[in-house]
Amino acid sequence: MKRILVTGGAGFIGSHLCDTLIAQGHDVICLDNYFTGSKQNIIHLLDSPYFELVRHDVTHPYFAEVDEIYNLACPASPIHYQYNPIKTIKTSVMGAINMLGLAKRIKAKILQASTSEVYGDPLTHPQVENYWGNVNPIGVRSCYDEGKRCAESLFMNYHRQNQVTIKIIRIFNTYGPRMHPNDGRVVSNFIVQALKNQPITIFGDGHQTRSFQYIDDLVEAMMRMMETREDFCGPVNIGNPNEFSMLELAKEVLDLTGSRSKIVFKPLPEDDPTQRQPDISLAKKELNNWEPKVQLREGLTKTIEYFDQLLKNQK
Numbered sequence: 001m002k003r004i005l006v007t008g009g010a011g012f013i014g015s016h017l018c019d020t021l022i023a024q025g026h027d028v029i030c031l032d033n034y035f036t037g038s039k040q041n042i043i044h045l046l047d048s049p050y051f052e053l054v055r056h057d058v059t060h061p062y063f064a065e066v067d068e069i070y071n072l073a074c075p076a077s078p079i080h081y082q083y084n085p086i087k088t089i090k091t092s093v094m095g096a097i098n099m100l101g102l103a104k105r106i107k108a109k110i111l112q113a114s115t116s117e118v119y120g121d122p123l124t125h126p127q128v129e130n131y132w133g134n135v136n137p138i139g140v141r142s143c144y145d146e147g148k149r150c151a152e153s154l155f156m157n158y159h160r161q162n163q164v165t166i167k168i169i170r171i172f173n174t175y176g177p178r179m180h181p182n183d184g185r186v187v188s189n190f191i192v193q194a195l196k197n198q199p200i201t202i203f204g205d206g207h208q209t210r211s212f213q214y215i216d217d218l219v220e221a222m223m224r225m226m227e228t229r230e231d232f233c234g235p236v237n238i239g240n241p242n243e244f245s246m247l248e249l250a251k252e253v254l255d256l257t258g259s260r261s262k263i264v265f266k267p268l269p270e271d272d273p274t275q276r277q278p279d280i281s282l283a284k285k286e287l288n289n290w291e292p293k294v295q296l297r298e299g300l301t302k303t304i305e306y307f308d309q310l311l312k313n314q315k
């Protein structure tokens with residue numbers, strides 16, 4: 001049994017990670033300021049004596065004796081991270097400094113949830129970890145992209161300068177139950193719109209692509225990454241390489257929900273990447289042949305079930 005700190009543990013990804021860590025018999029501290037996460041996401045864990053919930057903001061130092069830290073605290077969807085961009089940068093950068101300082105002091109292993117957004121609007125396709133990216137440093141997405149790039153730099157420097165054992169993963173678009181229904185991300189938007197028989201909003205012409213990973217595949221990869229050999233830091237891409245256009249995604253959601261919604265086209269947001277697809281060769285090699293198992297239709301079906309229940313409960 002290990003003592004594990006999960007920052008951002010009440011969010012979408014963090015809550016699923018807490019579920020699995022608790023199920024495996026670990027002692028978990030879930031730290032969150034509830035900016036985008038909620039107690040509802042982890043309420044079922046509160047009865048466990050091995051689960052502790054702490055309201056805390058990672059921009060302030062925190063102290064606990066743990067063996068491992070998963071650093072996930074940061075708003076992840078454009079609507080949320082652009083709501084208070086200065087706070088987003090502070091969360092990424094000061095959060096990383098505070099958690100790395102803690103890891104150094106208590107000699108804990110620490111994993112950073114970085115993002116495919118460090119590649120910006122990529123000029124190579126698919127994206128390999130040694131691609132340095134094409135990021136607009138002054139654009140509206142930069143509070144997130146550059147914050148995460150700075151956090152990666154901090155992780156590498158704490159490793160080189162202070163020998164902290166670090167792990168960096170670059171997460172590509174992930175979806176599943178407990179995504180925030182109003183966070184504007186495409187999977188949750190399309191599902192909620194379809195379930196309400198409201199228009200499905202495609203931004204741009206819908207030919208832009210993303211590769212969507214189901215949450216369970218990500219959680220498995222995160223835990224395998226934590227177990228890699230000590231000198232392996234990453235960064236490692238974690239995502240599902242199957243690429244879909246937004247038009248294809250909309251049609252799949254319409255088909256699975258049997259909705260009467262019509263597709264409408266809206267302007268493409270600023271700096272919206274046209275293509276994104278992970279090269280996961282490194283993950284397969286280093287994470288014990290890890291690869292995503294859940295295909296889009298199966299994952300969408302589970303996610304639709306979740307949102308259907310959520311909307312019924314709201315009535």
Ligand code: NAD
Pocket residue numbers: 007008009010011012013014031032033034035036037038056057058059071072073074075076077091095113114115116170171172173174175180
């Ligand atoms: P989320 O918004 O559901 O979770 C983030 C959690 O962090 C929330 O519970 C939020 O309340 C908390 N948080 C935010 N600021 C905080 C602060 N200052 N102090 C303490 N807690 C704070 O998002 P998610 O999708 O679960 O993302 C988790 C992590 O994974 C993020 O770091 C995100 O950048 C990264 N990531 C997610 C995706 C994706 O597709 N979901 C893709 C790439 C990277």
Ligand code: UDP
Pocket residue numbers: 078173184185186187189190201202203204208210246268269272273
């Ligand atoms: N998108 C869309 N309709 C929506 C929400 C998003 O067409 O209602 C598009 C968005 O413009 C982008 C893609 O879907 O091209 C993925 O958007 P999301 O915000 O989910 O992820 P990210 O852009 O961060 O990859």
